[in-house]
Amino acid sequence: MLLKLFLAFTIIPIFEIYLLIKIGTVFGALTSIALVIFTGFLGAYLARIQGLQTLFRIQESLREGRMPSGELLDALLIGVAGLVLLTPGFLTDTIGFILLVPSSRNAIKSWLRRQIEARYSRTRPEDVIIEQE
Numbered sequence: 240m241l242l243k244l245f246l247a248f249t250i251i252p253i254f255e256i257y258l259l260i261k262i263g264t265v266f267g268a269l270t271s272i273a274l275v276i277f278t279g280f281l282g283a284y285l286a287r288i289q290g291l292q293t294l295f296r297i298q299e300s301l302r303e304g305r306m307p308s309g310e311l312l313d314a315l316l317i318g319v320a321g322l323v324l325l326t327p328g329f330l331t332d333t334i335g336f337i338l339l340v341p342s343s344r345n346a347i348k349s350w351l352r353r354q355i356e357a358r359y360s361r362t363r364p365e366d367v368i369i370e371q372e
Contacts, residue, residue, distance in 0.1 A: 251328075251330065251331070252328075254330060255327070255328030255329070255330055255331065258328065258329045258330060259271060259275070259327075259328065259329070262274075262329065274329075275327050275328065275329070275332070278324065278332040278336075279324060279325055279327065279332075281324075282320070282321065282324025282325070282332065282335050282336065282339070283321060283324060283325060285324075285339050286317055286318075286320050286321030286324060286335075286339060287321070289317050289339060290314065290317050290318070290321070293310055293313045293314045293317060294314070296310045296313075297310045297311065297314065309348065312348045312351060312352065313344065313348065316338050316344050316347060316348060316351075317338070317339065317344075319335075319338060320334075320335040320336075320338035320339045321335070322335075323335040323338075324336070324339075
């Protein structure tokens with residue numbers, strides 16, 4: 240796990256810097272900086288709106304007596320989207336906007352749900368009841 244975090248915090252910023260330099264040489268430095276700032280503000284705005292809508296859906300589910308598991312996963316993914324959209328760079332902005340699109344978020348949410356179910360549906364040794372004769 241530590242190696243994955245180390246790679247994520249070193250490789251992703253290096254790739255982001257590379258992309259910023261390449262896009263800056265094509266469109267100009269000020270244009271690329273303005274684009275990063277614009278996407279940050281737009282992403283924060285969209286994440287805030289979708290986050291509030293998800294919060295209202297969670298409250299509605301709780302009022303109806305339902306467990307808001309899907310809404311909680313939505314909230315998690317929207318929070319991650321907001322976080323990566325505030326991180327400067329084009330790769331993280333792309334990932335953030337993908338997470339804010341409901342259809343792609345639903346696909347990621349169903350994949351995440353399958354991963355959670357697979358991880359926690361395995362029988363643990365302490366859950367096995369041994370019958371004594």
